[in-house]
Amino acid sequence: MKFRAVSDETKINYLLWSVRKEIFRENKYLNTLEYDPAPFLDIVKRHIDNWDPIQLLEMDCPADEYDGETRTVTVYITKHLKDIDAISLSKTINRVFGDSFNLEFNKENESIEIATNIINSLRSSNLTPHFPTSIRIL
Known part of the structure; x- marks a missing residue:
């Protein structure tokens, strides 16, 4: 992940978004189990x-x-x-x-x-x- 001329706040927001996306993906998978x-x-x-x-x-x-x-x-x-x-x-x-x-x-x-x-x-x-x-x- 490369950041060019972005604020620290933008970097943190991107990181938080990535974590939320991964949590959503994992929970979605776990909810599909039989x-x-x-x-x-x-x-x-x-x-x-x-x-x-x-x-x-x-x-x-x-x-x-x-x-x-x-x-x-x-x-x-x-x-x-x-x-x-x-x-x-x-x-x-x-x-x-x-x-x-x-x-x-x-x-x-x-x-x-x-x-x-x-x-x-x-x-x-x-x-x-x-x-x-x-x-x-x-």
Whole structure:
């Protein structure tokens, strides 16, 4: 994205518009699913909030601080239910948090454990018969 001779306010407005557009697109997708994605969101949120990779919740930031990232990770999971694995989910988590927090995100090495825990929780919750019974690590 290149900005030429535009005000800081215009840059911020464009950024906010882009975020709103992405939220709308993700919510629209989640609303088209044949099942309720709320339990998926709840599980992903619980693991991400407990992880608190930027320590925002530790600093008493609002409880919804990671909701955007949670939604994006959940969209990825719902699109890959039949072939989900910890490595690809870990890479997605790293990309999502890297995009959101740039240099503030430095927990890439912890994401494989978080991804594995999310997959294990989803699998044990019996949310869908299509969810794999084992996790592929490689």
